[in-house]
Amino acid sequence: MATNPLGVGFGNNWWLGAALVAVLAHVYIFYGFESAGDVAEEVVDATHRVPKAITRSLLVGGLASFILAGALILAMPSGAKGYATAASFAGGVPYIIHGSVNNSGIEDFILFLVCFAFFSCGTAVQGAGARLAFSYARDGAIPGSSAVRRLSKKRETPVTAILLGAIVPALFTLLVHFTPTKPIHVLFVTYPANVNALTALVSFGVSGIYLSFLLITIGSLIARLRGWQPQGAFTLGKWGYPVVILAIGYGAAMLVNILVPTGINSPKGALFNYDWMTLIVMGAICLIGAIYYVISRPDRRVGAKMVSTTSG
Numbered sequence: 001m002a003t004n005p006l007g008v009g010f011g012n013n014w015w016l017g018a019a020l021v022a023v024l025a026h027v028y029i030f031y032g033f034e035s036a037g038d039v040a041e042e043v044v045d046a047t048h049r050v051p052k053a054i055t056r057s058l059l060v061g062g063l064a065s066f067i068l069a070g071a072l073i074l075a076m077p078s079g080a081k082g083y084a085t086a087a088s089f090a091g092g093v094p095y096i097i098h099g100s101v102n103n104s105g106i107e108d109f110i111l112f113l114v115c116f117a118f119f120s121c122g123t124a125v126q127g128a129g130a131r132l133a134f135s136y137a138r139d140g141a142i143p144g145s146s147a148v149r150r151l152s153k154k155r156e157t158p159v160t161a162i163l164l165g166a167i168v169p170a171l172f173t174l175l176v177h178f179t180p181t182k183p184i185h186v187l188f189v190t191y192p193a194n195v196n197a198l199t200a201l202v203s204f205g206v207s208g209i210y211l212s213f214l215l216i217t218i219g220s221l222i223a224r225l226r227g228w229q230p231q232g233a234f235t236l237g238k239w240g241y242p243v244v245i246l247a248i249g250y251g252a253a254m255l256v257n258i259l260v261p262t263g264i265n266s267p268k269g270a271l272f273n274y275d276w277m278t279l280i281v282m283g284a285i286c287l288i289g290a291i292y293y294v295i296s297r298p299d300r301r302v303g304a305k306m307v308s309t310t311s312g
Contacts, residue, residue, distance in 0.1 A: 020257055027206060027254050029065040032121060033057040034213070038128035041135070047232035075100040122169075130165030134158040140301035143292070175201055189280060204281050207258040211282060214251035220244050 036053035040046045075096050076086045082099065085091040094111060101107045137148035137158075152159045175197035184191040191200075221244045230236070236243050259279045293299070 024254070024257060025069070027210065027258065029069075030058055030062055031206070031209070032061065032124065034209075035124050035128040038131050042131075047234060051234040072096055126165045126169060129169075130158070130162045133164050134161035137161065141298040143296070172201060173198060207255065208282060208285075210251060210255050210258065214248065214255055217244055217247040217251055221248060 033054050036050055036057060040050045043049050072093065077083055077096075077099055086096050086099075093114060097107055097110050101110065133142070133148055136142045137145040139145075142148065148161050148164060149158065150160055151157065178197040179195070180191065180193055183193045221241075224240060224244065230240070259282070
C-alpha cells in the first residue's frame with residue numbers, strides 16, 4: 001500500500017486486485033451506445049440506421065477512448081514523484097496536460113474539450129432517459145404514466161418526460177454538498193469518510209446500467225427460447241444464440257466484478273466499489289420494482305396496449 005499513489009492494498013492480493021480493476025476499463029469505455037436504441041422511434045428507417053449507429057458508436061467511441069487513455073499514460077511524468085502526483089486525486093488529467101503542454105491557451109482548450117465531452121455525454125443520457133420515460137409511460141408501465149406521456153399541444157413534445165429527465169438528475173447533483181468527515185456505520189455497511197455522496201452515486205450509475213444491459217440480454221434469450229423471431233432488416237441469424245449467451249456471460253462477469261466487495265482495505269481504495277453500498281442500492285431498486293410489479297401489475301396494461309395497437 002505504501003508503494004502506490006492511492007494507497008490501495010487489494011486485501012494483500014495486489015496483482016489480482018489490480019487486474020480486476022483494469023478489466024473494468026471496458027465497462028467505462030463501451031458505454032452510451034444504447035442511446036441510439038433509446039431514440040430509435042425518432043429515426044427514419046430505424047431498422048437500417050440504428051444498428052449501424054450502435055456499431056459505429058462502439059467502434060469510434062472505443063477507439064477514441066483507447067487513444068485518449070494511451071496518450072495520457074504516455075504523457076505521465078517519468079519521475080516517481082511526478083507519477084505519484086499524476087495518479088493521485090490531487091493530480092489527474094489536468095496535471096498531466098499541464099506538464100505536457102507549454103502553451104496555456106492550448107492547455108485551456110484541451111481541458112475545455114474534456115469538459116465539453118462530459119457535458120455532451122450527460123446531455124445525451126438525459127435525452128435518452130426522457131425518451132425511455134415517455135415510452136414506458138405511453139404503455140402505462142410506470143407510476144404517473146398519464147402525466148409523463150402527455151404531449152404539449154403547442155410543441156408536440158412530452159414536456160413532462162423531458163423535465164423529469166432534467167430535474168431529477170439536477171436534484172441528485174445536490175449530493176455534492178454532502179461529504180461525511182467520519183465513517184458512517186449502518187449494520188454491516190460502512191460508508192467511508194471523506195467520500196463525496198455524488199461520487200458514490202456516479203459509481204452506482206455504471207453498475208446500474210450494466211444491470212439493465214444484463215437483464216435485456218437475459219430477456220432476449222428467454223424470448224428466443226419461447227419462439228420469438230427477430231424482425232427487421234438487421235438480424236443475427238444463426239449467430240443469435242451464441243452472441244446472446246456470450247453477452248449474458250460477459251455482462252454477469254462484469255457486474256460481479258463491479259459489485260462484489262473486494263476486500264480493499266484502504267479508504268482511498270474503497271472508491272472502486274464502496275464496499276457494499278452499490279450492491280445495496282441495486283438491491284433496494286430491485287425490491288421497490290418487485291413490489292410495484294406485484295401491486296400494480298404494469299405487465300397487464302402493457303399487454304393490453306400492445307394487443308390494441310396490433311388490432312388497430
